[in-house]
Amino acid sequence: MSENNMNEEEKKVLLDHDYDGIQEFDFPLPLWWVTTFWLCSLFGAGYFVYYIVLNGPSLKHEYFVEENKVMEQREAFLEELKNFKEESYTTYASSPEMVKHGEYLFRMNCVACHEEKGAGDIGPNLTDEYWLYSDGTPSGIFPFIIEGNPANGMPAWGEFLEEDDLYALTAYIVSIKGTEHENPKDPQGEIPEKE
């Protein structure tokens, strides 16, 4: 490698190293680089000392503070959601579009377990007279969909669906009551007593 294309400054820091023609300059370390190195290392040391050696707030701590807050809020919200409002329901049930919307939601979320048109499969038949929980009335179905029964495989939908969607679904389920199916699931639960 020739020195011809080097400037004066470069010639001054050129070392006598030569490896297969590779030479080395010995320019000083860039100041910004050295500064970055020190700052990062100091930050790291400080961070470790504060959070670990001096027991600063841990991730777990932050989690529990937030968790307490959010869980309370959520419970209050779901509690409120479960209140069945007769007028809201009537508006949905009397609107064919809304029942259609309910059917759409049912197809998206429920047929996997309740089969097309609620004939029953993993979950019970929703069109027969027999009910496990909800006594088949809108005011019984609605809160059950919200709470579900996760232990038996019925998800709690309160969190997944909006309030109006839940009414639409309820209206749809009521609308399919008594429909006939080729292969309905055997009845589960009881026929609710009429008052």
Added chain:
Amino acid sequence: MNDSNGNLESFSYDDKIVRFFTYATLLWGAVAMLLGVTIAFQLAYWKLNLGGEWLTFGRLRPLHTNAAIFAFVGNGMFAGIYYSLQRLCKARLFSDALSKIHFWGWQLIIVAAAITLPLGMTQGKEYAELEWPIDIAITLIWVVFAVNFFGTLVRRRERHIYVAIWFYIATIITVAVLHIVNSISIPVDWMKSYSVYAGAQDALIQWWYGHNAVGFFLTTPILGLMYYFVPKAANRPVYSYRLSIIHFWSLVFIYIWAGPHHLLYTALPEWLQTLGMVFSIALWAPSWGGMINGLLTLRGKWNEVRTNPTLKFLATAVTFYGMSTFEGPLLSIKSINSVAHFTDWIVGHVHAGTIGWNYMLTAGMLYYLVPKLWKTKIYSITLANFQFWTATIGLVFYIISMWIAGVTQGMMWRAIDPETGTLVYPNFVETVTQIVPMYWVRAIGGTLVLLSFVVMIYNFYKSIKAAKKEDLKEAVYQAAPLTKNTATGHRKLEGLPMIFTVLVLVSVLVGTATEIAPTFLAKNFIPKTGDITPYTPLELLGRDIYIKEGCYTCHSQMIRPMVSEKLRYGKPSHIGESVFDHPFQWGSRRIGPDLARVGGKYPHMWHYRHMINPRHMTHDSIMPNYPWMTRNKIKYEVLQKKMKVMQALGVPYTDNEVENAVDEAQGQAEEIADVLGESGVDEKIVNKEIVALIAYLQRLGAEEIEIEEPEEVE
């Protein structure tokens, strides 16, 4: 012999082996990228899993990563190291025979990987999936490489070893340590073994390995190559010798500590997570030291960078290296990590490194090497330029789509409605459909990168074809034998490669020991509280199916202490819950939802249908179908052996339980089959894989350990 009297020794270089490794690099590079493109399209369009057992995403992804890292980058680095080492030492490689064993051994290992991984033979540890016989072969071939390398150093005729060689030394030593420690397992049979580590300890060791595979397989050897090929190709001296020394030692010392940044917010003890984070931040400057030395060596040559393909690829590689080594520390900051972890942002980050740095640098190196090795000219500079731009544009598509996908999905996962305290996107699959368009963009970007690579192969093919065979005779060189080491300070050390090597080893062992030793020594590192019972025999078999199918490439089993995760998946995971997991399955990417507490969430029948075709249960799912699980029989033959190995690893199965394992498992299978039967499933299902898998899935999180609420919280 006395060199001061001008006695010269004659020697030649073994370039044939370099040509061999070059061919292998080109072949495996294309294969690795083709696999990458395949799995990218599988995520965009699930049907490309093709319905066969051997080609699903879960089995091909490990093959892609192994091929890219060990086959493509591996062969490339061996080519570059063997070429430069001989010239930097003025000595022929130690042994032609060892070189050949090294070459063919490595190719055989790759072929073995290409056969076994699609067959589902895997240890289930990321980037270390290969089963134990192949692991042993890797160790042996690595030793062959090391002997060949250090033998050459001993026979060198250059007193001092150049910085490139420092980096090669760090590579050989550290990769050996990483591979051996991480791969220790007890065999069940020829192609199945269980890691001796479990749970949090396994996680820590695995990511100590995984992170430093990036550090010492994808970074240090390539930095070494940079230090040789950049000054050679630019015909300029290296910018700063002093910087070489400082950044080499700081890099080698600091890198090894940073592994736990892959485990932030997990159940790993927090002091380790914090160590991982702060060392990652400290690693930024040492990494950039290499970038500075690379780029400033090109000072005064930037006009040539535009015209010379070698320099163009090298300069771009170093730039991407700078970018990824800035992004890495950034991603290690806890708050940023809380969004980015488990998302595609990380995938984008990795590819900025592997494509931007490894592929580009390898391409630059090959554009330098091919004309020299075959005494020929590059067939077409235009094609080289075309390759460069296709690769760069493809990579930019890749990185940007993954940024968008990662940040979008990360934000959607954590979004909580401030008024109701409920998740804004409670349906996981919503967060998937949202980013599927980005999967298409990424797949197209990847295709461009593959195309660029094929163009390079064609360009080299034409260049080599034009070469004359008779030109390939080995030239004879002359040099004086080794002189006395009269230098002082670091320069003296550069004349003592063996002591240098020992110091490198010590540097990497400090961080290793500090982080890993406590997991062996501290009794309560992993609390064996007795709260968790070991897997039942059937669950154990199901777990092996989970591992075989590579479900961990899409599913995590680690709920982080974050409220959004609690709402979505349940209580945060406790370190004690995975004590019997040999190997751990915490995962690294959530293409699908976390499964740590999926047990009991759905009825058996739901899983049955979902595994046959996930879209039966979740409309827009991108998960592959696993219909063969209803046909393949459960392998009860190896059950007792498996339990005995687990027993040996400290899982408290009684001899009685081992004795009755098969009966026990078949009993549990019958219970599940009965439930499925109620929904009309044929009773023959009882001895099929799906039953064992369901048993395992239903078990996940069924036993909980509460994480303790710190006292300060009221």
